[in-house]
Amino acid sequence: MATLGLRAPRRSRHESLSSWRIRDRIGLALCWLAGLTLCAVAGAIVLYMAVRGVQFLRPELLFTAPQATLDQSKSGGFLDPIIGTLLLTVIGIAIATPLGVCTAVWMVEYGRPRWLARMVETGIEVVAGTPDIVIAIFGLALFQQGIFSWLSFTSADGAVFGRSFLTAGAAMSLIALPMVFGATREALEAMPRQLREASYALGKTQAATIRSVLVPAARPSISTGAVLGMGRIVGDTAVVVVLLGASLRVDPTGAIPGVDVLRGTGGTLTSYVYNNSPAGEGGAPEKAYAAAFVLLLIVLALNASVELISRRAGGGVLGLGRS
Amino acid sequence: MLARLRQPWSDQRAERTLGALAVVVLLTIALMLTFVAIRAWPAFQHNGLHWFGAQGDVDQQISAMVNTGANPSPEDYQFGAWPLIWATILTTGIAVVVGLGFALLSAIFIVEFSPLALRRLLVTVVRLLAAVPSVVYGLVGILVLAPFIGDHLISAERRKSVEFVIQLSGPGLLVSVVVLTVMITPIMIAIIVEALHAVPRSWREGAVALGVNRWRAMWTVSVRVARPAILAGAVLACARALGEAIMLSMASGGKGFAPNPADGLTFAFEPLRPLAATIVENVESLNAPAIRANVYAMSLVLLVSTFTLSLGAWMAKRSMRRYGVAG
Numbered sequence: 001m002a003t004l005g006l007r008a009p010r011r012s013r014h015e016s017l018s019s020w021r022i023r024d025r026i027g028l029a030l031c032w033l034a035g036l037t038l039c040a041v042a043g044a045i046v047l048y049m050a051v052r053g054v055q056f057l058r059p060e061l062l063f064t065a066p067q068a069t070l071d072q073s074k075s076g077g078f079l080d081p082i083i084g085t086l087l088l089t090v091i092g093i094a095i096a097t098p099l100g101v102c103t104a105v106w107m108v109e110y111g112r113p114r115w116l117a118r119m120v121e122t123g124i125e126v127v128a129g130t131p132d133i134v135i136a137i138f139g140l141a142l143f144q145q146g147i148f149s150w151l152s153f154t155s156a157d158g159a160v161f162g163r164s165f166l167t168a169g170a171a172m173s174l175i176a177l178p179m180v181f182g183a184t185r186e187a188l189e190a191m192p193r194q195l196r197e198a199s200y201a202l203g204k205t206q207a208a209t210i211r212s213v214l215v216p217a218a219r220p221s222i223s224t225g226a227v228l229g230m231g232r233i234v235g236d237t238a239v240v241v242v243l244l245g246a247s248l249r250v251d252p253t254g255a256i257p258g259v260d261v262l263r264g265t266g267g268t269l270t271s272y273v274y275n276n277s278p279a280g281e282g283g284a285p286e287k288a289y290a291a292a293f294v295l296l297l298i299v300l301a302l303n304a305s306v307e308l309i310s311r312r313a314g315g316g317v318l319g320l321g322r323s
Numbered sequence: 324m325l326a327r328l329r330q331p332w333s334d335q336r337a338e339r340t341l342g343a344l345a346v347v348v349l350l351t352i353a354l355m356l357t358f359v360a361i362r363a364w365p366a367f368q369h370n371g372l373h374w375f376g377a378q379g380d381v382d383q384q385i386s387a388m389v390n391t392g393a394n395p396s397p398e399d400y401q402f403g404a405w406p407l408i409w410a411t412i413l414t415t416g417i418a419v420v421v422g423l424g425f426a427l428l429s430a431i432f433i434v435e436f437s438p439l440a441l442r443r444l445l446v447t448v449v450r451l452l453a454a455v456p457s458v459v460y461g462l463v464g465i466l467v468l469a470p471f472i473g474d475h476l477i478s479a480e481r482r483k484s485v486e487f488v489i490q491l492s493g494p495g496l497l498v499s500v501v502v503l504t505v506m507i508t509p510i511m512i513a514i515i516v517e518a519l520h521a522v523p524r525s526w527r528e529g530a531v532a533l534g535v536n537r538w539r540a541m542w543t544v545s546v547r548v549a550r551p552a553i554l555a556g557a558v559l560a561c562a563r564a565l566g567e568a569i570m571l572s573m574a575s576g577g578k579g580f581a582p583n584p585a586d587g588l589t590f591a592f593e594p595l596r597p598l599a600a601t602i603v604e605n606v607e608s609l610n611a612p613a614i615r616a617n618v619y620a621m622s623l624v625l626l627v628s629t630f631t632l633s634l635g636a637w638m639a640k641r642s643m644r645r646y647g648v649a650g
Contacts, residue, residue: 019536020536020538021536024536024538024539027428027538027542028436028538030428031429031431031432031436032436034425034428034429034432035428035429035433035441035445037425038448038449038452038508038512039444039445039448041452042451042452045452045455045459045463045505046451048463048467049459049463099344099347099348102340102341102344102345103341103344103345103348105341106338106341106342106344106345110338110341110342112338116342116345116346117345119349120345120346120349122634122637123348123349125633125634125636126352126629126630126634127351127352128633129563129629129630129632129633129636130566130626131562131563131565131566131568131599131625132566132568133566133599133602133625134359134622134625134626135355137359137602137606137618138355138358138359138622140609141358141359141361141362141619142354142358174351206334207332207333207334207336207337208332210337211332231454234456235454235456235458236456237457237568237569238568238569238599241569241603241606242603242606270456270458270569273459273462274458274461274569274573277458277462277465277466277573278465278573279461279465279572279573279577288462288466292462295456295458295459296459299455299456300451300454302454303450303451303454307447307450
């Protein structure tokens with residue numbers, strides 16, 4: 001009965017592609033291609049690292065200290081790098097979180113004078129874009145000054161070494177800072193005005209409102225930011241190479257137990273991978289693969305916890321956050 | 324002391340304390356510029372603007388500086404960073420251009436065309452790719468891609484044809500660009516997706532109601548409105564690529580050589596070493612003043628370029644508000 005193609009337009013959920021122009025169809029095809037390639041690349045990287053990791057990772061590698069020897073059967077595992085990674089992450093995030101939260105709170109809640117707030121905002125964007133290697137080399141120049149000699153090893157002729165867990169942690173905090181700041185700021189800005197007004201109406205001061213209402217309400221976002229920052233610290237190599245010495249073992253400096261480790265040099269998983277790859281001096285790809293697998297697992301775990309936190313807080317899963 | 328801290332803070336005190344911390348952040352940035360510039364000064368003092376030019380073999384100049392001792396003469400500072408700068412421009416430029424097209428298509432796919440399940444997966448994938456440490460990318464580059472390229476893509480004749488200039492072994496421009504593209508694409512995707520989401524749905528629906536198909540509506544309305552964000556994404560990715568040190572130090576071949584586009588296809592296989600990678604590789608010899616000055620000069624170049632790029636991206640994002648779209 002259909003009279004010469006005057007069919008009612010087919011209105012399914014997907015409009016018919018056949019009516020599209022060829023250029024549009026090519027565009028759509030390219031979109032699919034790009035999306036699928038992305039999945040394929042990520043899948044390939046993760047699968048490859050997993051296969052290599054399972055192939056070379058032995059439980060004893062995790063619990064034995066590395067030895068400096070060319071004989072790979074005796075060069076031990078990567079206990080010290082794992083300790084180094086943990087220690088550095090804790091120091092870095094312990095500095096970055098309070099600093100980032102305070103800065104964000106000041107900017108959103110006070111922000112006076114206006115030009116200063118704008119400068120701080122721009123400044124943090126700038127820090128976020130600064131390469132880790134430049135931050136590292138700036139840290140070296142800063143912490144080699146005489147007044148920071150208590151942070152690291154000082155040689156007999158008075159030259160300050162500038163490399164220790166403390167100095168590397170301080171530089172790392174600068175890398176994690178934009179994450180914490182951004183997450184806190186977004187959370188505070190998204191909070192309804194009534195929340196603040198209700199608190200004022202109950203007679204609370206602005207400072208008390210911040211402490212007992214706003215910051216607790218922003219806690220899920222702050223943890224998201226902190227975990228993202230931790231991910232950045234765990235994965236960073238440049239700061240470790242420049243400011244931590246990237247040594248194989250944790251080398252304490254000084255006599256006070258506990259503090260000596262913090263003032264001493266060390267290495268992390270990233271520097272262990274770097275040094276054991278063909279680019280570094282030790283040609284032990286098996287160990288590099290095993291350590292890289294552990295590193296990847298840590299990063300994936302941090303990633304998963306970000307998702308968990310934001311899901312529990314009711315945040316949209318599909319909104320790709322600022323990364 | 325603790326009792327005093329537990330007492331509720333007065334507003335004024337809270338504002339001052341928090342403000343002081345914010346100023347500390349600003350001061351750190353100022354310190355960063357000052358310290359790096361002071362340490363870089365001798366390099367520019369003795370080389371002038373020739374520092375940016377080509378003055379022969381970079382690697383020879385660096386290794387000569389190691390032996391110049393604690394009080395080098397002005398000639399010892401002689402350095403021409405052009406091969407390193409050229410390597411930085413090449414890797415960054417190609418990776419950003421390739422990555423941008425890819426990121427734009429992926430972002431459109433994520434926002435508009437992808438089935439829901441695939442969209443979930445893609446969001447995870449993008450986060451994952453952004454989170455993988457650069458040393459892992461470097462490892463993949465040097466242990467997987469480079470040997471593959473060295474064994475299968477570089478023919479013996481090609482190797483022989485440039486034998487006296489440079490050894491082609493696998494790591495080089497192609498490996499660097501491929502891995503770098505994978506590293507920076509997620510950054511661009513995240514920013515572009517955010518911007519496309521911010522475009523009001525009704526604008527696109529208006530276009531569809533006028534009889535345009537979904538692809539057209541996306542391309543002519545959303546993408547056009549999101550142009551500043553796309554630019555911002557590209558610029559931020561550029562900053563990231565400029566500063567990528569570890570991966571490039573592993574996968575770029577590590578030679579201070581300026582690849583020559585006139586070499587045809589061989590160009591893609593030639594080793595190089597960008598600025599950031601050079602800094603990492605010379606960290607151990609920073610005690611020699613000549614090397615220190617030149618390494619800090621490289622950092623200064625990177626610092627100034629990334630500062631400029633970040634500010635540019637910030638301004639580009641702001642201009643999206645002109646359309647009444649929060650960027």
